Amino acid sequence: MKRSAKAPLRALMVGVDGPRSEKLFQLLANVGIELIPRSVSEDSLYKLLQELQPELIFVDVNSTARDTLEHVVSSHPALPQPVVSADGDLRISLRRLAGDIGISLYVSERVSPCLLQALIDITISHCHSIGVLEQELALLADNSEIMVAALH
Incomplete structure (x- = not known):
């Protein structure tokens, strides 16, 4: 099944759950990327990738499915591949995505390098801004409890 240009x-998420998946889901929807809502078992990964043909795969760097995904895509070059680039900015962005957010990215050849860089930058920025807001809200909540206690 070939997809229209x-x-x-x-996008498919593998092993990404909890708050990170919610953040990524919102971000992908906002930039017009369709999230394929599937739970992925390691046994069905190849069949699922062939059937759904995602252009982007987000995988948790600590997921056991990452090893399976690595094996599947290395055997089938038409599937999305791990992003490796000689471009310094992209390489730094990828390290931040993996290190700060805990996600590796696999991309098909149909995704342009410019779009890829923008997507990585937006993902990092969005996840960090949400994290900062959560910290600020927690601090405000703590301060309001202190103020209430001081008034009584």
């Missing part, structure tokens, strides 16, 4: 990009 004008169809929106599709």
